[in-house]
Amino acid sequence: MIEGTRVRMSARKSAVASARPKQRPAPSRKPQEAAPALVEAAGEARVETRTLTALKHKHLLGMQGLTAEEIDLILDTARSFAEISTRTVKKVPTLRGKTIVNFFMEPSTRTRSSFEIAEKRLSADTLNFAPSQSSVVKGESLLDTARNLEAMAPDMIVIRHKSSGAPHFLARHCRSNIINAGDGWHEHPTQALLDAFTIRARKGRLKGLRVAIVGDLMHSRVLRSNIFLLKTMGADVVVCAPPTLTPVEMQSLGVGVTFRIEEALQGADVIMMLRIQRERQQGGAFPSTREYYNLFGLTVERARLAKPDVIIMHPGPMNRGVEIDSAVADGPYSVILEQVTNGVAVRMAVLYLLAGGTLGGIAD
Amino acid sequence: MAGLLIKGGRVIDPASKTDAVMDLWIDDGRIAERRPSGQGRAASPAGARVLDATGLWVCPGLVDMHVHLREPGQEHKETIETGTRAAAAGGFTSIACMPNTDPWNDGLSVTEYIVSEARRKGVVNVYPIGCVSKNGKGQELAEIGDMVRSGAVAVSDDGRPIGNSYLLRMALEYTKIFGVPVIDHCEDKSLSAAGVMNEGYISTMLGLKGIPAASEEVAVATDLAVAAMTQGRLHLAHLSTRGSLDKVRRAKADGIRVTCEATPHHLVLTDQAVADTDYDPNTKMNPPLRREQDRQALVEGLADGTIDAIASDHAPHHADEKLVEFDDAPFGVIGLETTVPLVLDRLVRGGALTPTRFVEVLSVNPAAILGIRKGTLKVGSDADVTLIDPDLERRVDVAQFQSKSRNSPFHGLTLRGWPVATLVGGRVVHELQPATIR
Numbered sequence: 001m002i003e004g005t006r007v008r009m010s011a012r013k014s015a016v017a018s019a020r021p022k023q024r025p026a027p028s029r030k031p032q033e034a035a036p037a038l039v040e041a042a043g044e045a046r047v048e049t050r051t052l053t054a055l056k057h058k059h060l061l062g063m064q065g066l067t068a069e070e071i072d073l074i075l076d077t078a079r080s081f082a083e084i085s086t087r088t089v090k091k092v093p094t095l096r097g098k099t100i101v102n103f104f105m106e107p108s109t110r111t112r113s114s115f116e117i118a119e120k121r122l123s124a125d126t127l128n129f130a131p132s133q134s135s136v137v138k139g140e141s142l143l144d145t146a147r148n149l150e151a152m153a154p155d156m157i158v159i160r161h162k163s164s165g166a167p168h169f170l171a172r173h174c175r176s177n178i179i180n181a182g183d184g185w186h187e188h189p190t191q192a193l194l195d196a197f198t199i200r201a202r203k204g205r206l207k208g209l210r211v212a213i214v215g216d217l218m219h220s221r222v223l224r225s226n227i228f229l230l231k232t233m234g235a236d237v238v239v240c241a242p243p244t245l246t247p248v249e250m251q252s253l254g255v256g257v258t259f260r261i262e263e264a265l266q267g268a269d270v271i272m273m274l275r276i277q278r279e280r281q282q283g284g285a286f287p288s289t290r291e292y293y294n295l296f297g298l299t300v301e302r303a304r305l306a307k308p309d310v311i312i313m314h315p316g317p318m319n320r321g322v323e324i325d326s327a328v329a330d331g332p333y334s335v336i337l338e339q340v341t342n343g344v345a346v347r348m349a350v351l352y353l354l355a356g357g358t359l360g361g362i363a364d
Numbered sequence: 365m366a367g368l369l370i371k372g373g374r375v376i377d378p379a380s381k382t383d384a385v386m387d388l389w390i391d392d393g394r395i396a397e398r399r400p401s402g403q404g405r406a407a408s409p410a411g412a413r414v415l416d417a418t419g420l421w422v423c424p425g426l427v428d429m430h431v432h433l434r435e436p437g438q439e440h441k442e443t444i445e446t447g448t449r450a451a452a453a454g455g456f457t458s459i460a461c462m463p464n465t466d467p468w469n470d471g472l473s474v475t476e477y478i479v480s481e482a483r484r485k486g487v488v489n490v491y492p493i494g495c496v497s498k499n500g501k502g503q504e505l506a507e508i509g510d511m512v513r514s515g516a517v518a519v520s521d522d523g524r525p526i527g528n529s530y531l532l533r534m535a536l537e538y539t540k541i542f543g544v545p546v547i548d549h550c551e552d553k554s555l556s557a558a559g560v561m562n563e564g565y566i567s568t569m570l571g572l573k574g575i576p577a578a579s580e581e582v583a584v585a586t587d588l589a590v591a592a593m594t595q596g597r598l599h600l601a602h603l604s605t606r607g608s609l610d611k612v613r614r615a616k617a618d619g620i621r622v623t624c625e626a627t628p629h630h631l632v633l634t635d636q637a638v639a640d641t642d643y644d645p646n647t648k649m650n651p652p653l654r655r656e657q658d659r660q661a662l663v664e665g666l667a668d669g670t671i672d673a674i675a676s677d678h679a680p681h682h683a684d685e686k687l688v689e690f691d692d693a694p695f696g697v698i699g700l701e702t703t704v705p706l707v708l709d710r711l712v713r714g715g716a717l718t719p720t721r722f723v724e725v726l727s728v729n730p731a732a733i734l735g736i737r738k739g740t741l742k743v744g745s746d747a748d749v750t751l752i753d754p755d756l757e758r759r760v761d762v763a764q765f766q767s768k769s770r771n772s773p774f775h776g777l778t779l780r781g782w783p784v785a786t787l788v789g790g791r792v793v794h795e796l797q798p799a800t801i802r
Contacts, residue, residue, distance in 0.1 A: 064569070141684070141687070141688055142688060142689055143687055143688070161689070162691075163689035163690060163691040163692065164570055164571040164572050164643070164690065164691070165570065165572070165642065165643025165689065165690045165691075166689050168642040168643050169643065169688075169689060169690075171642075172642070183571070184571050184572070184691070185571035185572070185573075186570055186571030186572075187571065221571060224569070224571055247567070247568035247574075248563055248564060248565075248567075248568055248574065248576075249564055249565040249568050250568060252565045252568070253568065253569065
């Protein structure tokens with residue numbers, strides 16, 4: 001553990017104190033014992049025994065710092081919302097009159113559409129805001145852009161940005177609820193939540209599962225959010241990548257690290273593949289996508305090393321034939337499209353809870 | 365000018381091996397006389413003012429050998445006037461300013477501009493540092509002779525490492541003519557690339573691109589080898605890692621002519637600060653804040669003499685420039701007005717540094733490295749004096765700073781031990797409480 005010389009920075013801290021717990025819990029710490037009935041598959045019983053029914057946070061900036069109980073609350077709330085998406089009229093009035101800005105400073109298909117659908121199913125008014133059509137291209141700073149958006153009194157801002165910490169920056173300077181839809185290499189909390197929701201739907205639990213995460217670890221925000229969430233919920237995580245794409249001191253995050261994919265996949269309940277960005281090859285991290293696939297690609301044979309009931313996940317967009325063979329991606333163990341479906345329910349839950357909603361208070 | 369008597373203070377003057385309660389007479393801009401307190405001469409000079417320094421430390425004026433004054437060219441960040449006011453407020457009577465102005469200080473005209481502007485508007489002594497290479501481009505030597513003749517006391521390409529070992533060799537040899545040191549910023553840019561903070565657990569957790577310790581250490585090793593070959597005078601700026609200090613310690617033992625400095629922020633903070641402040645760009649500087657073990661190594665190096673000087677690396681940036689995403693913010697923090705209280709509160713008060721060592725690293729040694737006749741309170745020397753109240757507790761408030769910029773990671777911190785009066789050539793240029801001098 002790092003023991004930094006902590007200097008009191010009272011003036012600065014106070015600006016974000018309401019948004020985040022004072023102390024960052026170490027990601028490797030044990031999940032709270034108080035978390036009710038984690039492993040229970042039947043949802044209804046869980047609702048009754050829980051003590052937490054509302055989220056106290058103003059923003060969702062990352063998974064780090066959320067307790068097992070809070071994660072459980074979000075996942076259970078998402079379960080209630082999942083049902084709405086199966087109706088003929090897929091809409092509830094829950095967030096009627098609320099304005100939500102989707103502020104996407106980086107290209108995104110899945111996440112942006114998923115948020116937009118979630119917002120619309122909750123009856124919120126949404127505004128999509130992207131750099132190509134905004135004054136950002138005219139050189140306006142992030143802060144000025146955000147302040148101008150705020151001047152139109154939105155209730156929430158969903159932000160995707162290339163720089164780690166950009167949502168924290170907005171949270172310091174904006175009144176709205178900030179939801180991190182992916183910041184740099186840092187976090188993508190709703191992705192981790194939808195992954196957890198998908199795993200729990202299939203496996204009934206998170207605790208004690210062996211989760212293998214394979215791919216570009218260095219540049220992945222999905223990885224970090226998943227590690228923080230899965231460790232908090234008591235899963236075993238092993239990560240695998242070429243050393244050139246493995247951040248330093250990964251082990252300190254409480255995960256196993258290997259450079260051999262076979263070792264990572266052995267006995268896995270869940271395999272998560274991460275996208276390999278082709279431009280990384282130019283960065284010298286590996287000699288060719290061909291060699292990458294030979295060493296780290298998920299093939300049918302390699303997938304057999306996992307448990308017989310393994311599920312295979314990918315946050316998208318996939319590079320078929322680079323990190324994953326199509327036969328696996330489209331095969332019977334793949335839950336990749338389920339992830340996308342679940343994304344809507346999970347994001348509905350996050351929006352609802354941050355707006356002050358409580359589990360049990362969901363109107364239809 | 366009528367004289368001034370500084371009465372009853374604890375005079376800490378390592379250059380004359382003095383640490384005693386004394387009275388100090390200043391006349392005509394110089395230290396005229398000093399005696400153990402109470403044994404004053406029969407009469408003070410007619411009309412002399414008296415400064416009651418009871419309970420205060422009376423130190424030779426402090427010297428900051430690594431400051432960015434931004435003038436000419438970036439006056440929106442700092443000017444020679446505001447920068448020297450900040451220095452005076454921080455207890456510094458002499459500062460050396462880096463050449464990364466616009467245009468770079470790579471020749472006679474900019475050096476002369478700085479010297480003349482400092483004479484007109486500066487409130488403390490300003491010593492320019494000229495470029496090693498033309499335009500700081502790292503290709504051919506700048507006209508060092510011209511700059512030294514105009515007042516430059518050292519050469520450096522500042523934030524640009526002298527990455528070319530041949531150029532470093534030429535610089536270390538050529539400067540022997542003038543006896544000025546070559547100051548290098550040690551960094552292998554191919555290793556630090558687009559990094560924005562120390563590479564380690566915290567950068568992994570925060571998803572920020574790291575600058576490994578090796579990027580500094582590789583350059584330190586190269587520089588030391590070239591210094592050994594040339595026997596030139598090498599000074600390494602703002603060292604930040606344990607590995608760098610180990611190399612310097614060994615080099616010094618081997619008789620290589622090398623000196624080095626550390627900054628207060630590296631002595632006090634670690635990369636944890638980036639996480640604790642949720643990516644505050646005021647925790648972004650180069651070299652980056654390192655790990656706790658590096659910080660401890662710096663403190664040890666300061667005490668055992670491996671580190672010769674503390675320098676602020678005062679790097680003002682306009683608020684707008686820092687009010688951006690962490691990745692996009694410029695490197696650097698200001699330090700002139702927080703260096704002394706940080707060192708007193710965090711290092712001297714805890715016993716890591718003695719008061720004598722404090723004066724050595726903040727006055728005697730930087731003056732010696734730059735070859736300027738400062739750093740002592742001996743009779744006959746310039747009356748540059750810093751008075752320090754070791755027990756005064758105050759909050760750091762960037763709104764009260766004399767500097768034009770506000771980019772400090774220490775805002776809001778309560779620190780004990782502050783400079784309360786600064787005298788340059790016998791003239792009071794800063795007083796914390798104007799009632800002190802009667």
